[in-house]
Amino acid sequence: MTATIVLQPRLNLDVVQALSDEISACEGKDLEFDASQVTHLGTLCLQVLLAAARDWAVAGAAFRMVRPSESCLAQLALFGLTPETFAGGNV
Numbered sequence: 001m002t003a004t005i006v007l008q009p010r011l012n013l014d015v016v017q018a019l020s021d022e023i024s025a026c027e028g029k030d031l032e033f034d035a036s037q038v039t040h041l042g043t044l045c046l047q048v049l050l051a052a053a054r055d056w057a058v059a060g061a062a063f064r065m066v067r068p069s070e071s072c073l074a075q076l077a078l079f080g081l082t083p084e085t086f087a088g089g090n091v
Contacts, residue, residue, distance in 0.1 A: 006033075012040060029061065039071050053088075
């Protein structure tokens, strides 16, 4: 079973704990996160997503970003990342 999380438009300090909690609630399931609404990708939320990608990879579960917005893609590129980075857990 695949769980889906729709990311908030502004992924900043205000939502980092909620994002972490939401991801933790999906432990043991394949997980995709919809980034279609993302306009701001803060480093703390990015760290939560990258750590989760690694955890999911170790567990042998799927973890992937789907439908990233243009803004999200541009901000990932600033960090030298792509949506595919999350799928492999090689971060």
